[in-house]
Structures are given as structure tokens and as C-alpha cells.
Amino acid sequence: MPLIRLSDVTKIYGAENKHPFTALAGVSLQIEAGEFAAIMGPSGSGKSTLMHILGCLDTPTTGEYHLEGDNVDRLRGDQLAAIRNKKIGFVFQGFNLIPRTNAVENVELPMLYSNTPPEERRRRAAEALRRMGLAGWEGNRPNELSGGQQQRVAIARAIVNDAPLILADEPTGNLDTKTSAEIMELFVRINREEGKTIILVTHEADIAAYSRRIIRVRDGLIVDDERREGR
Amino acid sequence: MKIIPIALRNISRKRVRSAITIGSMAFAGFIMLFFAALGQGMLYTMEQNAVGVYLGDIQIHAPGYRSDPDLYTRVPDPAALVDKLEKAGFHAAPRLYGFGLAAASGNSSGIWMRGVDLIREPKVTLLDRQVMEGAWLSADKPKEVVIGKKLAYTLGVKPGGEIVVVSQAADGAMANDIYHVRGILKSVGDAVDQGGFLMVDAEFRRLMGVAEGTHEIAVARVDKDRILAEAADTVASLAPGMEVKTWRDLQPVLAKMIDVMDISLLFMLFIAYSAVGMVILNATLMNVFERIREFGVMKAIGVTPPQVFSLIMAEAVLEAVIANVLALGAGIPVVRYFEVHGIDLSNFSSGASLAGLALDPVWYCKLNTKALTMPVWFMFAVVLAAVIYPAMKAALLKPLDAMHHQ
Structure with missing residues (x-):
């Protein structure tokens, strides 16, 4: 059973309007557990929309989306929230850490709303930060961390709930080349050592080169699906 | 999810914003408490003027006396009735009344004489504390009287001044004597102010030839929380055949006016509190809009809409709890101060009366249950009402829209 199965998914914005915009024009896609895939495409190609649907942040207009065998395309908001909490970890381009909240508390956030005991929460958050090379930075707030460190905190937050799927939207978009490489190495490690499925959206070929599968999107359609050796 | 610790954590996380919100709520709460206490104080003073200074809670008369206040229509054996009332949890003071003519310094005026039981009257009313000039009655000085403020002005007398009194005694003979002014009352009500002539009860009996009975027994509840109507029923059962009236029956206009003022006070509080509600709504909305990306x-990491809604509500309620604690902490000592010292408006108004009873130009606060709880409950109600919209808005936000919010 694939981890992700999309069947003829479309996404039309403003379907009721005179000039609707078709972001996805019928995408079918399967991703197995443990894959490391990159979605590439120019601006407006539909790659971010595809990522949002994969992350249950948006729902398709038509078509079906199965995650771990469960049909999730018609679920209610709270049901989608539960899936995002348990099955998906997000890493965003802008880090999206909670301001005025230190690193360990940011990492605790997904567990904060799921009845995890405080001691367990703190232990797991500190461990996730350690794995991201941020031991000793637990008490620092986002404004006291570099961009690379903030993204590491965001990755720690994405993995802390042990979700099988990590979605990264332009995770290196705000970072310099050296830091970008470090962050990508972290993704490779998480994929190889922990077996997490990683899907990242990028328009940079050297970032996509870290993955073992590159899915190219243009005009709302998958135009190429290349399997390759990752770095 | 344990919502309270998370809400507390969020409040402490954004200290400046929370301090501003809680501070404005606490200030509003303080004002509301003071305003409510002042309003309650005004009503209390009015009622006190009616009940505590003049009427008593309940009055007992012989049938027909109120419609025709005759010297001969008296409550029989008042000592026994007073004794029964005191055993039943009341204070009671017998009073004697008669009419006459007073003259002094070439001036004259009709007077309303009142024989006062010097031991019992102070337990029922505060009349003995209303002396503006001179002193209260003394059993040792039966020829010294206390008179109303306007009567003193009409007769042109001051404490120590001489007054000649003429009346008709119970036996039909002429009653006349010379008295000296011992004290002048401050304004307590039109009837007392214009014609009040208070004397020791024994002297009244001697002057007017009234050996037995009394014209009125004023009754006060020892336990002020005892329901007035039930207390009146008890008094009526102890005084069979007598006419028993509560102060509300005796002064229906005043009673109605106090009821109306109580309601209008609520209305005024509602208007004031609504303004406060707008402050709270604004603070809460700003708080939510500031945190939309958050x-x-x-929501992207899996917090459900009901959890977001509950969290914002919990934060607002916790802020209201803290604000209320601060408001009460600061407000109670201030209200207590003005319970004792009052706000003196005598420069702006004096001698005003309502339904024949004087209005006190000094406004005192009164910290009763209503004044204390009304602002607290209202603040919670306003906070909950004000926060529903922003909480709903935050709960219904789409994660993507919220994260991309500028």
C-alpha cells in the first residue's frame, strides 16, 4: 500500500466565478513510504497547491487522496487537523516559529495539544533538538537564532511527533548556500536513518538533487517523474 | 489538551500585550466597582434616611390613627407589646404625637410634638445622631427640646432659646409651658424640618395629659437581612387588631422611586460597562489579529478549530480573572474609604428632598453583595461576549490563509 495515492486530483480556485483558476488539472501520483521526493516547477505551476493538498492544508476540488490507505479528501476540518498532527510534519520556507517562545517550547507545540504529559513532551522536544544539532540552544527564542538554526528548530518540530510524512515547502528558500546544504543533509539523514517519507517543494535544481525522485509540475499537471540516485 | 496551562503560558509569553489588556480591564473593573458602590450607597442612604432616621422598618398604629391622627387613638399597653417584639428579634420604640402652637421672639408656628423614648428610639432610628446644633434630648432636662431646622429658622431660635408651647391636652384643658431649645436637627424630612418638636416622652405625657397607650410603635429588624414582608407578618401576629405597615407601605412613592432608581442604576451601569466592553473587544481583537500567523x-500542526476557540476563550477568561483580582484589590480599599468619608456635594446642593425625605448631600459608597458581584459578573459576561467573535474568527481561519496573512 502506498503512503500517498492521488487519483485525478484537480484544484480550481473560484470555481463559482466567471474566471476560475485551475491550479491542478488532474494529478495522479503515488509515493511509497520511505521515499525522498522533490516537487519542482516554475512559479504558478501548481507545485505549492499540490503540496498543500498532500499536507491536508487544502482539499481537492475533484479526485481522491488516500493517505496510508485512508481517503482524506472529504474530511472535516477537525479530522484533517488530527491527521496533520499525527501523520504529517511541516517545514516552511519562513520557518513559522512562534515568536517570543523558546526553541524547546516551539518543538513541544505539536504535542501541546495532544495530551502528552509535560515531562514526556519536554524530553522528546529536547531530544529532537539534539538530533538537529541544537543541544544547548533549547532556551533561545527565534530572534536569538540564525536562519539555519531556526529551520533546524522547525525540522525538530516536524519530526517530534514521529509523523511518517515530512513536507517541506521551499525549506532553503531563506538560507544561504552553505546553510542550505546543511539543512538538506539533515533531511537526507532523517530519510535514511529514520525511514521518514520526505517530500519537498523547490525550484532549485541543486536542492532537488538531494532527493531520489523528482516530480516536475507545469500548468497544473505532472509533466515528468524521474527516479534517480540521491546524494 | 490541558487548556488552562497553555492559556496561562500564552498570557505570560506576550507580557506587554497581556499587561495592557489586563490593565485596561482592571481599570475598567475598578471604575465599575466604584460606580456600583456609589450607586448602592445613594440608594442605601435614601433608604436609611427613610427607614433609619425617621420611619423604622415597620410601624404599629391603632386602627384609624393614620387616617385621623387623633390624640385619643392609641395602641394600648405598649410596654407589653414592645417586650414581645424584642423577644421576637425586633427593636421597638413607642412614640407619642400631638399638635400645638409654638411662639418665640415674636414669631409663631404650628408644631408637631413628638414624645421620644430615649432608651429605645436610638435602637430603631438614628434620629439622635441628626443633631446639627446643640445636643440630643436628655432625660435629666425634660424642659429642653430638639426642633426641626426650618422650625428653628421660622421661630428665630438657636440652642438655648426659649419657646412657648400651647396645645389642648387629652382632658380638654389647655396645655402650655415654656421650653428651651437643646438641639436643632439637620434636614431629615419636610414634616420634621418644618414642625418637628421633639421632647422626652414623660414630659409629653405630663404636658398633654396622656397617661397610657402610645400613638405609634416604630419597629426595626435586628437582622437586616430578614425579609421585610415576613417580618411585618410576624409583627402583625404579635399585635392583633393593630394596623401594621412596612416603610414601603407608609412611603409608597419613595419605595417605588428607590425601585426605579435601582433599575435605572442597572441601566446606567450597563451603558458604562458596555463602553468598557468595547475596550475589551478592541484589546481582544487586536490580540487575535496580531497572532493570526501563529x-x-x-492549525497547520494539527490544532483543531474547537481547540483554538477554547484557547482564546480561556486566555480571555484568565485575563478577566486576573483583572478582577486587581480591580477588587485596588477598588475595595478605595470604596471602603468612601464608605466612611463620602463625597461632599453640599456646595452644589443642600436641602433637597424626595417624597418628603431629605437627600443627604454627602454621597457615600456602599459595598454590599450587589456592588461587589455585579462588576465581576458583568466583566466576565462582557469578556465572553467580546471574545466570541475574534475566537470564532481565529477558529475558522484556514491554516494557509492565516500563515500567509500580512
Whole structure:
């Protein structure tokens, strides 16, 4: 059973309007557990929309989306929230850490709303930060961390709930080349050592080169699906 | 999810914003408490003027006396009745009344004489504390009287001044004597102010030839929380055949006016509190809008809409709890101060009366249950009402829209 199965998914914005915009024009896609895939495409190609649907942040207009065998395309908001909490970890381009909240508390956030005991929460958050090379930075707030460190905190937050799927939207978009490489190495490690499925959206070929599968999107359609050796 | 610790954590996380919100709520709460206490104080003073200074809670008369206040229509054996009332949890003071003519310094005026039981009257009313000039009655000085403020002005007398009194005694003979002014009352009500002539009860009996009975027994509840109507029923059962009236029956206009003022006070409080509600709504809305991206992230990582809604509500309620504690902490000592010292408006108004009873130009606060709880409950109600919209808005935000909010 694939981890992700999309069947003829479309996404039309403003379907009721005179000039609707078709972001996805019928995408079918399967991703197995443990894959490391990159979605590439120019601006407006539909790659971010595809990522949002994969992350249950948006729902398709038509078509079906199965995650771990469960049909999730018609679920209610709270049901989608539960899936995002348990099955998906997000890493965003802008880090999206909670301001005025230190690193360990940011990492605790997904567990904060799921009845995890405080001691367990703190232990797991500190461990996730350690794995991201941020031991000793637990008490620092986002404004006291570099961009690379903030993204590491965001990755720690994405993995802390042990979700099988990590979605990264332009995770290196705000970072310099050296830091970008470090962050990508972290993704490779998480994929190889922990077996997490990683899907990242990028328009940079050297970032996509870290993955073992590159899915190219243009005009709302998958135009190429290349399997390759990752770095 | 344990919502309270998370809400507390969020409040402490954004200290400046929370301090501003809680501070404005606490200030509003303080004002509301003071305003409510002042309003309650005004009503209390009015009621006190009616009940505590003049009427008593309940009055007992012989049938027909109120419609025709005749010297001969008296409550028989008042000592026995007073004794029964005191055993039943009341204070009671017998009073004697008669009419006459007073003259002094070439001036004259009709007077309303009142024989006062010097031991019992102070337990029922505060009349003995209303002396403006001179002193209260003394059993040792039966020829010294206390008179109303306007009567003193009409007769042109001051404490120590001489007054000649003429009346008709119970036996039909002429009653006349010379008295000296011992004290002048401050304004307590039109009837007392214009014609009040208070004397020791024994002297009244001697002057007017009234050996037995009394014209009125004023009754006060020892336990002020005892329901007035039930207390009146008890008094009526102890005084069969007598006419028993509560102060509300005796002064229906005043009673109605106090009821109306109580309601209008609520209305005024509602208007004031609504303004406060707008402050709270504004603070809460700003708080939510400032955190839209944060809510977007929370929702993206799996926080459900009801959890977001509950969290914002919990934060607002906790802020209201803290604000109420601060408001009460600061407000109670201030209200207590003005319970004792009052706000003196005598420069702006004096001698005003309502339904024949004087209005006190000094406004005192009164910290009763109503004044204390009304602002607290109202603040919670306003906070909950004010926060529903922003909480709903945050709960219904789409994670993507919220995260991309500028």
C-alpha cells in the first residue's frame, strides 16, 4: 500500500466565478513510504497547491487522496487537523516559529495539544533538538537564532511527533548556500536513518538533487517523474 | 489538551500585550466597582434616611390613627407589646404625637410634638445622631427640646432659646409651658424640618395629659437581612387588631422611586460597562489579529478549530480573572474609604428632598453583595461576549490563509 495515492486530483480556485483558476488539472501520483521526493516547477505551476493538498492544508476540488490507505479528501476540518498532527510534519520556507517562545517550547507545540504529559513532551522536544544539532540552544527564542538554526528548530518540530510524512515547502528558500546544504543533509539523514517519507517543494535544481525522485509540475499537471540516485 | 496551562503560558509569553489588556480591564473593573458602590450607597442612604432616621422598618398604629391622627387613638399597653417584639428579634420604640402652637421672639408656628423614648428610639432610628446644633434630648432636662431646622429658622431660635408651647391636652384643658431649645436637627424630612418638636416622652405625657397607650410603635429588624414582608407578618401576629405597615407601605412613592432608581442604576451601569466592553473587544481583537500567523501555524500542526476557540476563550477568561483580582484589590480599599468619608456635594446642593425625605448631600459608597458581584459578573459576561467573535474568527481561519496573512 502506498503512503500517498492521488487519483485525478484537480484544484480550481473560484470555481463559482466567471474566471476560475485551475491550479491542478488532474494529478495522479503515488509515493511509497520511505521515499525522498522533490516537487519542482516554475512559479504558478501548481507545485505549492499540490503540496498543500498532500499536507491536508487544502482539499481537492475533484479526485481522491488516500493517505496510508485512508481517503482524506472529504474530511472535516477537525479530522484533517488530527491527521496533520499525527501523520504529517511541516517545514516552511519562513520557518513559522512562534515568536517570543523558546526553541524547546516551539518543538513541544505539536504535542501541546495532544495530551502528552509535560515531562514526556519536554524530553522528546529536547531530544529532537539534539538530533538537529541544537543541544544547548533549547532556551533561545527565534530572534536569538540564525536562519539555519531556526529551520533546524522547525525540522525538530516536524519530526517530534514521529509523523511518517515530512513536507517541506521551499525549506532553503531563506538560507544561504552553505546553510542550505546543511539543512538538506539533515533531511537526507532523517530519510535514511529514520525511514521518514520526505517530500519537498523547490525550484532549485541543486536542492532537488538531494532527493531520489523528482516530480516536475507545469500548468497544473505532472509533466515528468524521474527516479534517480540521491546524494 | 490541558487548556488552562497553555492559556496561562500564552498570557505570560506576550507580557506587554497581556499587561495592557489586563490593565485596561482592571481599570475598567475598578471604575465599575466604584460606580456600583456609589450607586448602592445613594440608594442605601435614601433608604436609611427613610427607614433609619425617621420611619423604622415597620410601624404599629391603632386602627384609624393614620387616617385621623387623633390624640385619643392609641395602641394600648405598649410596654407589653414592645417586650414581645424584642423577644421576637425586633427593636421597638413607642412614640407619642400631638399638635400645638409654638411662639418665640415674636414669631409663631404650628408644631408637631413628638414624645421620644430615649432608651429605645436610638435602637430603631438614628434620629439622635441628626443633631446639627446643640445636643440630643436628655432625660435629666425634660424642659429642653430638639426642633426641626426650618422650625428653628421660622421661630428665630438657636440652642438655648426659649419657646412657648400651647396645645389642648387629652382632658380638654389647655396645655402650655415654656421650653428651651437643646438641639436643632439637620434636614431629615419636610414634616420634621418644618414642625418637628421633639421632647422626652414623660414630659409629653405630663404636658398633654396622656397617661397610657402610645400613638405609634416604630419597629426595626435586628437582622437586616430578614425579609421585610415576613417580618411585618410576624409583627402583625404579635399585635392583633393593630394596623401594621412596612416603610414601603407608609412611603409608597419613595419605595417605588428607590425601585426605579435601582433599575435605572442597572441601566446606567450597563451603558458604562458596555463602553468598557468595547475596550475589551478592541484589546481582544487586536490580540487575535496580531497572532493570526501563529494560529495558522498551530492549525497547520494539527490544532483543531474547537481547540483554538477554547484557547482564546480561556486566555480571555484568565485575563478577566486576573483583572478582577486587581480591580477588587485596588477598588475595595478605595470604596471602603468612601464608605466612611463620602463625597461632599453640599456646595452644589443642600436641602433637597424626595417624597418628603431629605437627600443627604454627602454621597457615600456602599459595598454590599450587589456592588461587589455585579462588576465581576458583568466583566466576565462582557469578556465572553467580546471574545466570541475574534475566537470564532481565529477558529475558522484556514491554516494557509492565516500563515500567509500580512
